[in-house]
Amino acid sequence: MAEPVRVRRLTDQEGQKLQQIVRRGSTNSVRFRRAMMLLASAGGNRVPVIAQLVQADEDTVRDVIHRFNEIGLACLDPQWAGGRPRLLSSDGEDFVIKTATTRPTKLGQPFTRWSIRKLLAYLRKVHGRVIRIGRETLRRLLARRGVTFQRTKTWKESPDPDCDAKLDRIEEVLDRFPDRVFAFDEFGPLGIRPTMGSGWAVVGHPERHPATYHRTHGIRYFHGCYSVGDDTLWGVNRRKKGTVNTLAALKSIRAARPDGAPIYVVLDNLSAHKGDKIRCWAKKNRVELCFTPTYASWANPIEAHFGPLRQFTIANSNHCNHTTQTRALHAYLRWRNANARHPDVLAAQRRERVRIRGEKGIRWGGRPLKAAA
Numbered sequence: 001m002a003e004p005v006r007v008r009r010l011t012d013q014e015g016q017k018l019q020q021i022v023r024r025g026s027t028n029s030v031r032f033r034r035a036m037m038l039l040a041s042a043g044g045n046r047v048p049v050i051a052q053l054v055q056a057d058e059d060t061v062r063d064v065i066h067r068f069n070e071i072g073l074a075c076l077d078p079q080w081a082g083g084r085p086r087l088l089s090s091d092g093e094d095f096v097i098k099t100a101t102t103r104p105t106k107l108g109q110p111f112t113r114w115s116i117r118k119l120l121a122y123l124r125k126v127h128g129r130v131i132r133i134g135r136e137t138l139r140r141l142l143a144r145r146g147v148t149f150q151r152t153k154t155w156k157e158s159p160d161p162d163c164d165a166k167l168d169r170i171e172e173v174l175d176r177f178p179d180r181v182f183a184f185d186e187f188g189p190l191g192i193r194p195t196m197g198s199g200w201a202v203v204g205h206p207e208r209h210p211a212t213y214h215r216t217h218g219i220r221y222f223h224g225c226y227s228v229g230d231d232t233l234w235g236v237n238r239r240k241k242g243t244v245n246t247l248a249a250l251k252s253i254r255a256a257r258p259d260g261a262p263i264y265v266v267l268d269n270l271s272a273h274k275g276d277k278i279r280c281w282a283k284k285n286r287v288e289l290c291f292t293p294t295y296a297s298w299a300n301p302i303e304a305h306f307g308p309l310r311q312f313t314i315a316n317s318n319h320c321n322h323t324t325q326t327r328a329l330h331a332y333l334r335w336r337n338a339n340a341r342h343p344d345v346l347a348a349q350r351r352e353r354v355r356i357r358g359e360k361g362i363r364w365g366g367r368p369l370k371a372a373a
Helices: 012-024 030-042 047-054 058-076 090-100 116-124 135-144 163-176 243-256 276-284 303-314 322-338 343-360
Strands: 181-191 219-227 232-238 263-267 287-291
Touching (some): 012 030, 030 047, 030 058, 047 058, 116 135, 163 263, 163 287, 181 243, 181 303, 219 303, 219 322, 232 243, 243 287, 276 287, 303 322, 303 343
Parallel strands (some): 181 263, 263 287
Antiparallel strands (some): 181 219, 219 232
């Protein structure tokens, strides 16, 4: 019959050390539990009793006692194993990231974007490499390395040969003369038909509009004017764009600054904005027309204010005629000018700026940084 497993005779130093650990230790400490096993065994308790005392397996108790008999108090410190070896090296991770950020068509695959399953299937068939990784691990790797599934964006490069000069001039007048800078642009076309939007409603019972897609009342264009210094927006609805309507808007801008001081109007390159009649009037009335470059409407400060106009008056609307629509626009303009710093207005303006200039990641109000020489 085999002898019961028990610790060897403890020295005075070992006994004091074990008692000190038990008195000061925590029930969650590995050292505390192992010290309890050794002291209980030294007190004559058998393995089953010790296992029940410390809530451990009997084999664990036997292993601790055997290790103490071999190496002494060093057995109190756990020797944790390194865990399962990594299946993917650092070079392998870099290869996975490079593959995920490469268009599948460039790698001979018959689709334009990766899914997790398609990417995993391709990685397992790469010649010369062993990529052993699961779907969840792949998903976590992509997230850890900052690779996310994003919507593709488009952008246009301005072909205007005077692009930099025009942008520099707009930025100069905005920096030097903000109280004398105005912006003008047309917003539309505005039709009379139900427009989708969003609003509060009982769950499962959203507000509904008739599905009418015909502009039976024709269209209108909102000719908007914006004062940068006063943060004021005004305008009027017209049946069409044209030199006459543009000139009327410019005259309203000139009337907003009746002191005769030179003013600067930012507007785009529409032909109705550049006629000889408009240029002659502008020169005579000390109005400098600052045209934005081609495909660079984001440089016009008024563009950010058309977003809230669309969100708060056009979206989720069903106007019966243009008169009602115009009244709604003017009511919003009165409220907006009285609450120019309202958080909802500022948030809608920020979203519109992001929408306008987000294609190339350019922050509103700045220019793309040139590469260092």
